[in-house]
Amino acid sequence: MAGVNMRLKAGTMREMHWHITAEGSCRIVVVNTEGQNYIADVYPGDLWYFPPGIPHVLQGLNDTADGCEFLLVFDDGEFSEDSTFSVTDWTSHIPKEVLSRNFKVNASAFDHIPDRELYMIPTAVPTGTPEEEGVKSPQGVSTLPYTFAASKINATEVPGGTVKVVDSRIFKVSKTIALAEVTVEVGGMRELHVSESHFSQNRELTGTLASGIQPNPNVREMPASLCLQLRVTHALSIINREILVGYFFVGSSKISTTSNPGYVPPSFGHYVENIGNTTLKFLEIFNSDKYEDISLNQWLALTPPDMVKAHLQLSDDTISKLQKVKPVVVGPERALEFICPSVCQTFITKVRIWIGALTPRPKR
Numbered sequence: 001m002a003g004v005n006m007r008l009k010a011g012t013m014r015e016m017h018w019h020i021t022a023e024g025s026c027r028i029v030v031v032n033t034e035g036q037n038y039i040a041d042v043y044p045g046d047l048w049y050f051p052p053g054i055p056h057v058l059q060g061l062n063d064t065a066d067g068c069e070f071l072l073v074f075d076d077g078e079f080s081e082d083s084t085f086s087v088t089d090w091t092s093h094i095p096k097e098v099l100s101r102n103f104k105v106n107a108s109a110f111d112h113i114p115d116r117e118l119y120m121i122p123t124a125v126p127t128g129t130p131e132e133e134g135v136k137s138p139q140g141v142s143t144l145p146y147t148f149a150a151s152k153i154n155a156t157e158v159p160g161g162t163v164k165v166v167d168s169r170i171f172k173v174s175k176t177i178a179l180a181e182v183t184v185e186v187g188g189m190r191e192l193h194v195s196e197s198h199f200s201q202n203r204e205l206t207g208t209l210a211s212g213i214q215p216n217p218n219v220r221e222m223p224a225s226l227c228l229q230l231r232v233t234h235a236l237s238i239i240n241r242e243i244l245v246g247y248f249f250v251g252s253s254k255i256s257t258t259s260n261p262g263y264v265p266p267s268f269g270h271y272v273e274n275i276g277n278t279t280l281k282f283l284e285i286f287n288s289d290k291y292e293d294i295s296l297n298q299w300l301a302l303t304p305p306d307m308v309k310a311h312l313q314l315s316d317d318t319i320s321k322l323q324k325v326k327p328v329v330v331g332p333e334r335a336l337e338f339i340c341p342s343v344c345q346t347f348i349t350k351v352r353i354w355i356g357a358l359t360p361r362p363k364r
Contacts, residue, residue: 002074008060009067011125025061026068027126030054030146035139038146039130045151045181047166049174055087056146062125075176075287089117144173155181160188160331161279168289178291182272184280187332190272192296195264195286269296274332295326 008014008026028048030038041061042048050056060067091099092115100107126133148171155162167178184190264270274280284291300308301322308314308322 002077002079005069005071007067007069008058008120009122010060010062010065011123012060012067012120014058014120025063026070027059027061027130028056028147029059029134030056030142031137032142034142035137036142037135037137038142039134040145040147041130042147043149043151047148047150047171047174047179048146049148049171049177050146051173051175054146059123059126071283073177073285086117086119088114092116146173148174150181155183156328158327158329160185160327161190161329163328165291167286167291175289176287178286178288180284180291182282182284182329184272184274184282184329185332186274186277186279188274188280189330191327191330192269192271194267194269194294194296195284195292295323295328297323298326 006014025041025043027039027041030050032038032054040048043063091110091113096107096110099110099113103109148166150164150166153164153166153170155164161182161184163183164181165179166174166181168174182190272280272282286292300312300319301324305316305319308319
């Protein structure tokens with residue numbers, strides 16, 4: 001999988017080409033292989049999906065002064081937005097005589113086509129609705145919508161946060177990308193789980209997180225992109241049965257506050273913990289038509305107790321507290337450091353100092 005973060009000023013078009021809205025709004029126009037077209041506006045929190053090879057164009061609207069910003073996710077990790085096929089790049093390399101024969105117009109009609117790829121095109125902001133400005137196709141409108149108003153569906157509330165899942169079960173056209181929008185309260189945790197068979201990418205939107213990743217035992221070396229890349233946070237990762245604790249910086253020497261990507265290979269058990277003082281919000285994105293995971297809590301709860309005891313030596317009391325329904329997000333512990341992280345840090349530091357003072361000093 002690969003991702004591109006892009007911003008379009010109001011009126012600016014990402015030129016016609018083929019190959020989630022963070023803020024602002026955007027108009028999309030699509031023409032499919034059946035000659036059907038589709039035009040729609042998307043807003044913060046909404047989604048669009050374009051199957052491979054389907055040409056399209058994006059245009060920023062003026063709901064906000066800065067236009068719109070969105071995250072593009074591709075189902076090929078080696079894909080580069082710089083290698084996208086675009087209409088200006090294509091036509092600039094076609095002889096005008098060929099263009100004339102193809103469109104059955106005089107060759108002089110193409111005297112002013114760009115001689116290079118434009119990529120971004122500043123234009124006036126649309127004044128009409130998609131219905132008013134759309135071109136009527138004799139083949140009709142696409143039977144499957146290429147957009148999904150995710151902003152209008154309610155997230156499922158769970159102890160410690162929320163989760164909103166969008167995949168092909170409700171967004172029919174999305175055959176290779178599935179996602180979940182997750183929020184985790186301060187001190188809460190996205191539960192221990194495994195994302196089976198599919199690659200996943202985590203994209204932090206707001207907040208501070210720490211993650212722990214248990215690799216597939218068949219993988220002997222840690223890939224460079226294995227750990228969730230974090231904003232300066234204290235992270236715990238389990239690598240080949242060794243515990244590594246450290247701080248991670250992303251992008252540069254400056255602290256990055258949001259939008260840090262992380263990558264978890266298939267079958268790697270992991271969790272995401274909110275160690276900051278604001279609600280954590282992030283996207284789990286999968287190269288799959290369905291969002292699927294295995295909850296460790298649910299797995300153990302639905303396995304015969306004697307088998308669980310044989311593996312983990314758990315007591316009957318502990319086993320009775322396992323949850324047969326996925327928690328998804330675990331609520332915060334009411335520990336001192338989570339109740340008042342800023343106020344109590346001095347206290348915690350003093351406790352450590354006092355403990356050190358009570359320890360007998362070695363005789364010289």
